[in-house]
Amino acid sequence: MSTVITDNLTGKTSAGDVTITSEGGSATMQLQQGLAKGFMNMDFSSGTPTAQDSFNASVLTDNAAGDVTISFSSGFGNANYTSVGMGGNTSNSLRTPQQNKATHTPTTTQCRYQVIYSNGVAPVDPKYCGIVNLGDLA
Amino acid sequence: MAGKIVADTLEHSTAGSLDTQYVVNGSAKAWANINGSGTVVFRDSLNCTSLTDHSAGIFTTSFTNSMNNADYSTTATSSLNNAYSGDMIVMIHATGTVKTKTYYGSGYAGTDVAINCHSNFGDLA
Numbered sequence: 001m002s003t004v005i006t007d008n009l010t011g012k013t014s015a016g017d018v019t020i021t022s023e024g025g026s027a028t029m030q031l032q033q034g035l036a037k038g039f040m041n042m043d044f045s046s047g048t049p050t051a052q053d054s055f056n057a058s059v060l061t062d063n064a065a066g067d068v069t070i071s072f073s074s075g076f077g078n079a080n081y082t083s084v085g086m087g088g089n090t091s092n093s094l095r096t097p098q099q100n101k102a103t104h105t106p107t108t109t110q111c112r113y114q115v116i117y118s119n120g121v122a123p124v125d126p127k128y129c130g131i132v133n134l135g136d137l138a
Numbered sequence: 139m140a141g142k143i144v145a146d147t148l149e150h151s152t153a154g155s156l157d158t159q160y161v162v163n164g165s166a167k168a169w170a171n172i173n174g175s176g177t178v179v180f181r182d183s184l185n186c187t188s189l190t191d192h193s194a195g196i197f198t199t200s201f202t203n204s205m206n207n208a209d210y211s212t213t214a215t216s217s218l219n220n221a222y223s224g225d226m227i228v229m230i231h232a233t234g235t236v237k238t239k240t241y242y243g244s245g246y247a248g249t250d251v252a253i254n255c256h257s258n259f260g261d262l263a
Contacts, residue, residue, distance in 0.1 A: 003147040004143055006149070020162055023162060023206060027203035027263060029262065082255040096225070098217030116217075134169040135171075
């Protein structure tokens, strides 16, 4: 067994391109692009969202019920990053966090999410909500 | 010539160490941000090569490099461009594609929505 002790992995040919070999061994993929660039676990039960754990998220802004803006410590390379997430209210009521490009266009440094029932209209506070962001950092 | 490291563990000076299996197994193998309004198009993606639009809200994403099996995990979120939330469900997992459906409300009819994001975790072939 071998261990690499380092604080930084940088591509030799291209600094931002480190390749890993697939589990099956027949493909390679870029390491950086597959890594989550940010995640946030939030608790809304007090009426104000609080971060339970997070990565690459610096500020949590409470806009209204079920309406929160997450600011990223390190910005994305573009505003087309992928956000996936889910939320719930104890034992029922699936609530999904959504980007709303019509009124709150995501930027490279922050994204506003509205948590809504699967067939709902108005944002509502969930008990829990988790969001993961994938994309290219600047 | 590009360098190559063969190792089982990565160790950071302060953040601890990580078995490289978590790097390889824990990385998303494909993700996509898709505009589903009208003809579906990628806004951005990883390891996704094309989209097949079947009908309203139903489309298939094809992977550039296939998964090793059809048992991979897909997580997705979708929304309309207004206040309605959408649901995005997996219809068919295949090694080279994932077919999904988006809808909202209680009718479950496929509906084109503006924002469709999905991520896929599993083993590549």
